[in-house]
Amino acid sequence: MSYQSDDKGYYGEFGGAFIPEMMYPNVHQLQNCYLEIIESDDFRQEFKQLLRDYAGRPSPLYYSDRLSDHYYAKIYLKREDLNHTGSHKINNTIGQILLAKQLGKTRIIAETGAGQHGVATATVCARAGLDCIVYMGALDVARQSPNVEKMKMLGAEVRPVFSGNKTLKDATNEAIRDWINNPVDTHYILGSVVGPHPYPDMVARFQSVISEEIRMQLLEKTGKETPDYVIACVGGGSNAAGAFYHFLDDPTVKLIAVEAAGKGVDSGESAATTQLGRTGVLHGSKSLLMQTPDGQIVEPYSLSAGLDYPGIGPMHANLFVTKRAQFLSATDDEALRAALYLTQKEGIIPALESAHALAALEMIEFKPDDVVVVNVSGRGDKDMEAYLSYYQSTK
């Protein structure tokens, strides 16, 4: 069984391209040309070079002595937080901006939750000299303000979105509407492995550099390319897709995806899609979705803006139903505790999203020889406000 998408963008029963006709020409063009473009030698060479010289890759794989002692396993941290712009999101935006240029597009739009994808998009647009408009839920504009300021300084226009819960889902709706209204000159840089085919596969390919590097780095450090566990948080699922990618077909590697439980899976304020969702269609693909019995999308909740989304990408829905990956969830409090712990034991302040992956270390019984890789998808600068109020409440 393959865990990759087929040529119509299906992962098992999930995926596809459920789009209104207004989006058809753009999406169809991408479907037809994305593989040819991104697999070409010129593209690969430029992409690789930018990842190295501009984004600072490879990101280190850091052996954490203190977490290893604490959890009785060999814990490695994949340091996506050290990338330029502070998260894994830059891997995807570098790829997509090169693609957009080849397609002759002059205007870039994006959605963002935590603002990391927005900053990563604004960054590559500044470098490419392209107009950049970022849609961001009004609630997220307020709770991730450092990133809003960065996007503005980078020359992007940040458009707050006031519909729905004013978070990531609503920003995505608005970006789609923009694309419908600007079908000729605009490329939509989607920030996760969601959306219509080919986005899930395309974004996963751009992020797959994470697991490509993990394999090489593990080989160098341990003499073996594969770990026992890879742990990553899942909003839409792009950092997890990248961290899992080159291990998907190796059943000896346990894949752990961590969703945001918010205030608790059963609290009514949660974003744990695999536990709360059913199969449905949103934002152009069929996947697991949090929804009412009537098929209205339920507003999710997580303290972490990047995980505050009512669905997961179709690749992950398939990994869940086939049981190839195990899905866990961490609450706001568990994530905050894990973030503080890493900060105090290792001097690394992780993003609140990544803190959900770290929180999963508490939930798994490891054997002492287990090699565990946790993907630290981003850094916590943007989350200082949430961290400070938590930190003060614990003193």
Next chain:
Amino acid sequence: MENRITSLFKRKDENILSIYFTAGYPELNDTVKIISQLEKSGTDLVEIGMPFSDPVADGPVIQQSSEIALRNGMTIHLLFEQLKEIRKSVSIPLILMGYLNPVMQYGIEAFCEKCKEIGIDGTIIPDLPLEIYETEYKEIFEKNTLSNIFLVTPQTSDERIKQIDSLSTGFIYMVSSSSTTGVKGAVNEEQISYFERIRKMNLRSKRLIGFGIYDKASFEKASGYANGAIIGSAFVKALEDEGTETETRVKNFVQKFY
């Protein structure tokens, strides 16, 4: 296939006035009232919107009406309940328009069967693409004499328009410009050359032009290039006028087109 849509076009093939509204808006139980008054006032065809929480092809007016309709408690089950007896009093063609997810949760086959039972003639489901319709659902729709209506836009290639034409059993919905619903503006040169291009293709299907049609002038202009036109946001907006009876608002609005 024959239904009220095909017989309408046999009877009349110009200046067809088609009007959209969102079920459950402004009030939950306005549905039958609005449809009946639309028919009485001379509307040829009615599109009943099934509200969805995330209507990506819609502009602010229909977004807002959908949000209010959902808050009022509208669901597909309730809508079918409201429409149960509609064919005792209304004879113009009725089309249900909405996004795929709520229909999928209802069950597509069950949905189509219920439509037939009630006397619904067609559906518009913008995010159900042609390819998936053709391979998975066409038979179910046709068995229930439902015309699924497809959209074309100024960006749709001739080749694809021909494909859409061959799969259409009701009419082709020509989106007037590249936009979400409710963006209005005078019909411009670019749109006219698009309308002309399609007219010259001599399609077998009838065509209605929608999106951005809002008054008599834009209706007449659009109708000049097709079999008629569709009004959505402008009507939904007119329904929000407080202080008069819903029927009066409907009547006053439709009158402006004659």
